Amino acid sequence: MTETQISQLELERAAENFRRVHQERQQLLQQWEGAIAAMKRRDDDIQKNQQSYQTLKEEINSIQSQIADKKADLELSQENIDELGKQIVSIERHVSKLRSDQDHAKRDLEQFQDELEMLKKTLHKTSSDISQTKSEIDNLGREIAEKQTKQQKEEQRRKDAEGRLQAMKDKTLSLEQRNAEVCSFLVK
Numbered sequence: 001m002t003e004t005q006i007s008q009l010e011l012e013r014a015a016e017n018f019r020r021v022h023q024e025r026q027q028l029l030q031q032w033e034g035a036i037a038a039m040k041r042r043d044d045d046i047q048k049n050q051q052s053y054q055t056l057k058e059e060i061n062s063i064q065s066q067i068a069d070k071k072a073d074l075e076l077s078q079e080n081i082d083e084l085g086k087q088i089v090s091i092e093r094h095v096s097k098l099r100s101d102q103d104h105a106k107r108d109l110e111q112f113q114d115e116l117e118m119l120k121k122t123l124h125k126t127s128s129d130i131s132q133t134k135s136e137i138d139n140l141g142r143e144i145a146e147k148q149t150k151q152q153k154e155e156q157r158r159k160d161a162e163g164r165l166q167a168m169k170d171k172t173l174s175l176e177q178r179n180a181e182v183c184s185f186l187v188k
Contacts, residue, residue: 014186021179028172035165042158049151053144060140067133074126081119088112 091109 032168039161046154053147056144063133070126070130077119077123084116
């Protein structure tokens with residue numbers, strides 16, 4: 001073999017090595033881009049979870065406000081019931097004293113009793129609503145705790161991905177240095 005042929009073979013080997021290194025670099029770049037896309041998806045998921053958390057927090061505040069309103073309504077209803085009870089007793093005394101107005105008093109009594117029943121039903125419904133609302137608050141509390149745990153796991157996954165990305169960057173830099181050495185060798 002002549003010196004020219006040997007040089008030609010060495011040049012072909014160097015070119016083949018360069019192509020192989022270039023292909024490896026392209027693969028690393030594709031992996032890096034995939035990792036960046038995955039991180040963006042995770043960031044989007046975290047953002048959505050934060051928005052969901054904020055929405056749930058606002059719903060909880062709204063429900064707590066509704067509970068406070070229901071409690072106030074319940075107290076008012078109880079006062080009304082007490083007042084109506086007093087009125088019924090007063091009307092019954094009045095009816096016993098005024099037999100001549102018995103029909104009129106009877107109608108009033110029935111009306112008051114209907115109102116009392118309506119208030120009792122309202123009280124019962126309010127109590128049921130409060131019980132249901134408490135149950136919903138408990139469920140929301142559990143959901144919030146689960147979402148916070150999920151968010152912490154997502155944060156850890158993101159940190160792990162960032163570590164892997166930095167390792168890939170370091171490895172890519174090392175390949176670029178080797179590539180530069182091969183190029184300087186080829187130039188000589």
